[in-house]
Amino acid sequence: MTSGPRISSDIAVWLDVTRLVSRVGRAALTGVDRVERAYLDWLLMRDAEDRLFLRTGRGFLLLPMEAASTLIEALERPDQLGASDWLSRVTGKGGEIKHRIEAALRIQAVDRAPPWGVKSLLNRSRAARIVYLNVGHSNLSPRHLEAIAAEHDARAAILIHDMIPLDHPEFVVPAQAAAFERKMRVALGAADLLIANSAATAGRIRHYVAEWGLSEALVDVAHLGLPDQPALGSAPTQIDPSRPYLVSLGTIEPRKNHDLLLDVWEALASALDPAALPHLHIIGQRGWQSEAFFARLDAHPLKDKAIFEHGALSDADTRAVLSGAKALLFPSFAEGFGLPPAEALREGVLPVCADLPVLREILGNSAVYLDPKDAYSWVETIKKLLAGKVFAETDGPHALPKWPDHFEKVERAVTALWQDGQKGNG
Numbered sequence: 491m492t493s494g495p496r497i498s499s500d501i502a503v504w505l506d507v508t509r510l511v512s513r514v515g516r517a518a519l520t521g522v523d524r525v526e527r528a529y530l531d532w533l534l535m536r537d538a539e540d541r542l543f544l545r546t547g548r549g550f551l552l553l554p555m556e557a558a559s560t561l562i563e564a565l566e567r568p569d570q571l572g573a574s575d576w577l578s579r580v581t582g583k584g585g586e587i588k589h590r591i592e593a594a595l596r597i598q599a600v601d602r603a604p605p606w607g608v609k610s611l612l613n614r615s616r617a618a619r620i621v622y623l624n625v626g627h628s629n630l631s632p633r634h635l636e637a638i639a640a641e642h643d644a645r646a647a648i649l650i651h652d653m654i655p656l657d658h659p660e661f662v663v664p665a666q667a668a669a670f671e672r673k674m675r676v677a678l679g680a681a682d683l684l685i686a687n688s689a690a691t692a693g694r695i696r697h698y699v700a701e702w703g704l705s706e707a708l709v710d711v712a713h714l715g716l717p718d719q720p721a722l723g724s725a726p727t728q729i730d731p732s733r734p735y736l737v738s739l740g741t742i743e744p745r746k747n748h749d750l751l752l753d754v755w756e757a758l759a760s761a762l763d764p765a766a767l768p769h770l771h772i773i774g775q776r777g778w779q780s781e782a783f784f785a786r787l788d789a790h791p792l793k794d795k796a797i798f799e800h801g802a803l804s805d806a807d808t809r810a811v812l813s814g815a816k817a818l819l820f821p822s823f824a825e826g827f828g829l830p831p832a833e834a835l836r837e838g839v840l841p842v843c844a845d846l847p848v849l850r851e852i853l854g855n856s857a858v859y860l861d862p863k864d865a866y867s868w869v870e871t872i873k874k875l876l877a878g879k880v881f882a883e884t885d886g887p888h889a890l891p892k893w894p895d896h897f898e899k900v901e902r903a904v905t906a907l908w909q910d911g912q913k914g915n916g
Contacts, residue, residue, distance in 0.1 A: 498905060502617035503540045504552070505533055507561060509626030511544055511595070514561075515568035515587035517775050518802040520741070521829060522651055524717055525687075526626045527565070530558055532897050539617055541600070545629055546592045552601040552611055560598065564591050608637040612644055621904050625649040625685075630673040635680040645907045647683040647900075650674075652826025653694040654745065661745040661824065663778055679704045682907050685900060686711045687827045690848035710903040713852065714827055715893025716836060723806025725814065728771070728798045734876055735769035737815040737839075739808065739830040740822070742784075743777035747821040747844070752786060753865040755797055758872065767796050768876060770819075771811055775802040813837045817875055820844065821862045831857055832890055840882060842871060856888035 510526045513519060519527065533540045534555060542553040542561070564571055574589035575596065596602075603611045612620060622638050622645070624630065630648070638646045656674065659667035678684065678699050684707050686692035692711050699707050729735065740746050755770055776784060790797060803811065812818065818834035820843040828849050831841035835856055843849045844862035858880060860867045874880045 498619075500538075500617070501619045501621060501904065501908070502538060502615065503533060503536070503904075504543045504620055504622045505529055505540070506543045506545075506622065506624045506626060506629055507553075508543075508545045508628035510565070511561065511591055512588070512628075514564045514571075514591045518804075519565070521827075522626060525649070525651070525714060527562075528715065528717070528893055529623065529625050530561070532893070534558055543622065544592075544595060545605075546596070547588075549602060549604040550608060550611060551592075551596060551599040552603075552615075553595055553598055554600050557595055557598040560594050561591075564594065606633065608634055609640065612638070612641050618643060619908060620644045621907065622646045623648075623904075624677075627651070627673060627677075630677045632676050632680070635676055639680055639682075645682040645904070646680060647685060647904060647907075648677045648681045649685040649687065650677070650691055650695055651687055652691055652824075653698060654824050654826060656698065657694060658745065658824050661743070661779075674698065675702060675704075678702070678707055681707065683903055684709045685903070687714050688848050688851055690846075690851055691826050708903075710899060712896045712899040712903075713891040714829065715891050715896050716829065716832055717805070719836065720805040720809055722813065723804055723808075723810045725807065725810040726771075726798075726800055726803070728794070728800070729811060729814070730769065731814065733769050734816050735771055735814070736817050736819050736842075736872065737812055737834075738770065738772045738774070738819050739812070739833075740774045740820075741777040742772070742774050742780055744779050744783075745823050746774075747823050747862050748772065748780075749783055749786070750821045750862065750865055750868065751819060752783075752790065752797070754868045754872065755792055757865065757869045759792060759796065761869070761873070766876075768816065768872065770797045771815075772797070772799045773801075773803050773808055773811060809837065812839055815839050817842045817858075817872075819868070820849075821860070821868065822846070823862055825849065828852060835888060836890055840875070840880070842868070842875070842880075852891065854888050856882045858882055 513523050540555050542557055544551045568587060571590040575593040601611055601614055635646055638644050655662045655667045655670035684695055686695055686709055689711050692709050695709055738751055742748055759767055812834060817840045818831060820831050820841055822844050825846055825848050831843050831853055834841045841857040843857050843859055845859035871880055
């Protein structure tokens with residue numbers, strides 16, 4: 491993934507994989523999960539005493555990098571996991587996949603500690619310098635991060651994906667905004683390094699650092715990379731190659747603004763001859779707080795005629811659908827980064843996006859930007875697109891974000907944490 495390690499080999503990275511382990515046996519990986527997986531792949535390329543850090547129901551495990559293969563295999567083939575350990579079985583939890591993956595990893599641990607024992611893990615480590623790296627927002631508690639802050643030769647680096655639950659609490663479940671604020675107050679106040687996935691996210695981090703009266707944080711911007719391009723899979727049978735179609739990609743939740751797409755297709759159906767009506771293919775699992783939308787979609791007269799819902803498809807099958815589309819429609823109200831439009835560009839597909847600063851930052855002039863509240867502009871743009879009259883105002887191929895560039899910035903920022911011998915924040 492990168493050309494070679496830049497972090498000194500005497501700096502041990504402890505990557506927190508608590509979130510990724512929690513995803514074993516569940517639905518397709520989310521965007522945050524994919525980022526944590528990319529960090530796991532990056533560490534596998536380093537020649538250092540790096541570790542995987544995991545919180546379980548019984549405390550913390552410190553795992554060798556060799557355990558990464560067990561985790562990756564479990565993510566890809568959870569049905570192949572072995573049995574849980576005896577304690578899980580006698581407590582009636584032996585069949586739970588959480589206990590089975592923890593059992594598979596526990597036997598590989600090089601050290602372990604009770605829930606209050608992070609300090610002991612640090613003290614027992616043979617590494618001269620340790621950077622605790624958290625990209626999944628698990629374990630952002632005062633006790634956890636304060637134990638790291640207390641160690642002279644340990645640093646905490648945290649990747650912040652967005653501040654959406656604080657900026658737009660209306661888009662998250664009621665308790666999430668308050669819980670997220672508690673995590674961010676700890677993270678922004680205790681981390682030595684904050685990695686922002688975009689300049690837009692960095693701006694919101696600095697806003698809350700100032701609002702909460704925290705010490706000015708060290709913030710580095712490192713754009714996320716695109717995942718490796720998968721092999722071309724099979725498009726679902728609902729794809730009609732003789733009919734032009736457009737694609738929506740992402741979890742169905744209020745922030746993604748799928749209601750606008752139904753409004754748009756109703757307007758198109760009224761304006762166009764039925765034979766000229768393009769198809770809409772919605773890819774993404776059903777999320778939260780969208781019951782009204784689900785009811786509307788399920789009862790829609792165009793459902794399974796011109797509007798098709800596919801759920802979460804594999805990366806290969808998603809690519810097969812995306813590669814034949816006229817455009818990707820991305821009317822999201824808020825994003826921390828926004829990978830689907832970049833993935834569309836890689837396939838040579840035009841992204842038609844909400845006009846958000848972060849999307850302009852990532853996509854430049856290679857997309858068409860529209861007001862996410864103005865259905866009329868989306869209807870007219872799609873009509874022109876079908877007539878071949880809509881193009882992005884680009885003056886050449888757009889440089890898409892790459893993981894090697896991201897990790898080069900992260901490596902330099904982590905190394906710099908020890909240059910003056912001081913803690914980076916506070």
